[in-house]
Amino acid sequence: MQDSASFADFGLPAPLLQALADLGFDQPTPVQALVLPPALAGQDVAGQAPTGSGKTAAYGLAALAQVDPTVAAVQALVLVPARELALQVREALKNLGKQLPGLRVAVLYGGHPMRDEVKTLQQTPHVVVATPGRLLDHLEKRHIVPNQLKLLVLDEADKLLELKFQQEMATIVSRLPRRRQTLLFSATMPDKVMALVREYLTRPRLLTAEGGLVPGAAEAGGAAALPASLTLHGHLLSTPEEKPAALFHLVRQPATGQALVFASTRERVQELARFLRGRGVAAEVLHGKLPQPERDKALMKLRNNSAQVLIATDVAARGLDVPSLDTVIQYDLPHDAETFQHRAGRTARAGQAGAAHLLATPPEQARVQAWPAAQGATWKRLVPPPLPPASVAPAPRPTTVTLHVTAGKKHKVSAHDLVGAFVNVGGLGRDAVGRIEVFDFYSYVAVPRQQAPALLEKLNGAKVKGVKVRVTEVE
Numbered sequence: 107m108q109d110s111a112s113f114a115d116f117g118l119p120a121p122l123l124q125a126l127a128d129l130g131f132d133q134p135t136p137v138q139a140l141v142l143p144p145a146l147a148g149q150d151v152a153g154q155a156p157t158g159s160g161k162t163a164a165y166g167l168a169a170l171a172q173v174d175p176t177v178a179a180v181q182a183l184v185l186v187p188a189r190e191l192a193l194q195v196r197e198a199l200k201n202l203g204k205q206l207p208g209l210r211v212a213v214l215y216g217g218h219p220m221r222d223e224v225k226t227l228q229q230t231p232h233v234v235v236a237t238p239g240r241l242l243d244h245l246e247k248r249h250i251v252p253n254q255l256k257l258l259v260l261d262e263a264d265k266l267l268e269l270k271f272q273q274e275m276a277t278i279v280s281r282l283p284r285r286r287q288t289l290l291f292s293a294t295m296p297d298k299v300m301a302l303v304r305e306y307l308t309r310p311r312l313l314t315a316e317g318g319l320v321p322g323a324a325e326a327g328g329a330a331a332l333p334a335s336l337t338l339h340g341h342l343l344s345t346p347e348e349k350p351a352a353l354f355h356l357v358r359q360p361a362t363g364q365a366l367v368f369a370s371t372r373e374r375v376q377e378l379a380r381f382l383r384g385r386g387v388a389a390e391v392l393h394g395k396l397p398q399p400e401r402d403k404a405l406m407k408l409r410n411n412s413a414q415v416l417i418a419t420d421v422a423a424r425g426l427d428v429p430s431l432d433t434v435i436q437y438d439l440p441h442d443a444e445t446f447q448h449r450a451g452r453t454a455r456a457g458q459a460g461a462a463h464l465l466a467t468p469p470e471q472a473r474v475q476a477w478p479a480a481q482g483a484t485w486k487r488l489v490p491p492p493l494p495p496a497s498v499a500p501a502p503r504p505t506t507v508t509l510h511v512t513a514g515k516k517h518k519v520s521a522h523d524l525v526g527a528f529v530n531v532g533g534l535g536r537d538a539v540g541r542i543e544v545f546d547f548y549s550y551v552a553v554p555r556q557q558a559p560a561l562l563e564k565l566n567g568a569k570v571k572g573v574k575v576r577v578t579e580v581e
Contacts (some may be wrong), residue, residue, distance in 0.1 A: 116142045119171055126167075129201060135160030138167075140313045145289060146171055150302045150310035152290045157451040158458075161291045162198045165259045168197065168289065169233060169552035175208040178230040179254035183282070185238055185275065186264040189215035189398070190405070194263065196235045199290035209233070214240045217398050224249055238274035241522045245281055259304070263299050264444060265290040272302075279306055293451060294444050336454035336526055338483035339463045342471055343490075349465050350381055351490035356463055357387055357415055360443040363432030364408060367417040368449050370438035375417045378437065382415060384496035388504050392418035402545065403580060410552035411506040411542035412580070418444055428452070434462040439470045440496050450479070506540055507558045508580040511549045511565075513573045518572065520544065524551055527570045550580065 112133055113126050134142065145151050145168035155161040171184040171463035182427060184199075186192050196213040203209040204442040206571040212231035214223050216239055223240070227249045233252065234241070244250045258279070260266060266372060288307050292299045343352055357365055369375045373416060382389040390404040390413045409428055416428075419439070431453045440446045446464075453460030464483070473481045513519040521542040528534045528551060540552025553561055557580060565577045 113167075116146060116167075118142075118146075118167060124165055124205045125202050128204070128401060131163070135164075138164040139163050141165070141289075142167060142311075144311040145287075150288045150293075150307040152295075152307060152310045152312050154293070154295045154314040154560050155291055156293050157448075158454065162195055163202060165289045165291065166195075166199045166202045167257065167259070169257050170203045170206065172287075173203075173206070173209065173232045175206050175210075175232055177232075177254070179475055180231060180234050181234045181254060181258040182259070183241075183252065183255055184233070184235045184259040184261060185241065185278070186235065186261045186265065187237065187269050187271065189217055189237060190401070190507045191262065192528075194234050199233055199235065203233075211235065214244060216240045220359060233569045234366070238271040238278060242274050242278055245278065252271070252282055253554065255286055258282060258286055258288045258306075260288070260290040263290050263302055264294050264296065265448070266412055267298050267302065268444075273274040275302075293448060296444070305508050329382050336450060337459070337461045338450065338480065339461060340480075340483040340485035341463060341465050341473065341488040342473070342485055343465060343467055343488060346467055348488075348490055350378070351493050352465050352488055352520075353378065353435065354382065354385060354387070355488075355490045356433075357382065357434055362428075363414075363433075363436055363460070364411070364428070365433040366408075366414045366428065366431055367435045367437050369414055369417055369419060369438070372419060375419055376440065378417050381418075386503075387415055388413045392416055393575060394419060395531055402543075403550070406541075406543050406550045407508055407580065410508055410550070412504050412552060414504060420449070423579055430458060432460060434460070436462070436464045439464075439466060439474065441480050442494060446474065446477055447479040487503050503555065505555055506552050507555045508556065508578050509551045509553055509561065509565075511551060511570070511576050512547075512576045513548050514545045515545045516546045517570050517571070517573045519549065519573060521549075523532065524549055527565065527575075528553070530562065531568045533563045534561060552566075 113131065115124055120384055137155045139154065141151055141153055141161070141164040145165065153161060173181045185328055186195060192213050192215045196211055199211045203211065210229060210231040212226050214234060214236035216237060222244065227244065229509045244458070290303055290307060297323045341352060343349060353367065356362055367378065369378055372395060375391050375393050378387045390407050392401060392404050404416060405428070408416045434450055434453045436446070436449055440449060450462035453462060464474065469484065511524065521544055524542055525536065525539050528539050529536050534553060534557060537555065543550045560578055562579065565575065566576060
């Protein structure tokens, strides 16, 4: 498929083409151009594709092209390793399918009450996005009967295996119709993923983002599949004790912009957040023990520029999607090449430029340099400048703050309604309204810091679509 190809070339249904046009998607990414022809022809596909390559839209379009919204049955199933990714995929599929009348897309994941999902499933969804454990719970209780399933997608297959979901997946697949199409995507293709391909796929097309064929058996370290627009920087430090100062030095550089910092443990994540906050850096945390509303808040603050840094563990950051993330910093050495690649691939998405930094001592550098994914790194010795005292570090505060509004989807409130309230009641210029995220019972709105006090005064007690709201600043 040539670079000048358009989505119209694939024979997609008109409602999907209209949705793509509405979203501003004119030309397919290389992954979409490779995957869509065989997938739309009904073939099984195993694709090696990094995060940000457009794989979600590739399998999403293939799935939605087969779904008939007039049939009350689960027709497509997407398995993902983490709840954040599940939510993002659900949102992407809803956007791609917004011109399909009556389309229902459900998301199922652990960490919140099952009864809410049972209520959702009473109106049979056409597409289900789920983590394996929670989906298996619903299958065992017969809340889902997938006897009319047409398509199964395994997204981030390497992470599904890494998180020990192999038994759950085997049980799930055993309960699905044998006559189905299966699409599998993975950032790397080690032997364990290829074994999954052989077990679950029938005569699949094996594709890479670069257009080549996936080898029949990948090397243990996995193939490097980092975006071409990503720049890798290795910073050599004399001792581990230099890492905090080096981190502070990096996040203070103007080119760093918004940064995702990886640390190895929950304790280290919290320790680094305290360290940076004490020196004036707006830092948020993300780890496995954080309640879902707090996770949502942390991600939202990074996405809407009211936080500069998000410090996360690997488990919490799986499936993380922050559009236009500028920088990744690997504070702690990852355990293996696949984790290194997964971390670095959080930036430079969809062809945008991005930088990934690694802080390493000489023994750590020697280990990393043996990994294929790290071969392109440029290494320099870093002698970080002395740290300022915690109480006097002159770090600027973000120019954007986030406001919490006590109205959401369950109140029939949309982002459009919130813009109207902030402009007409709050007196904020339409262009000054930042990112809006609407959840079931509340919403977040990013606004300029200087105008936040006036907005709080004007909007508290006001009505948004007939709902009286309370508005507070998110700390």
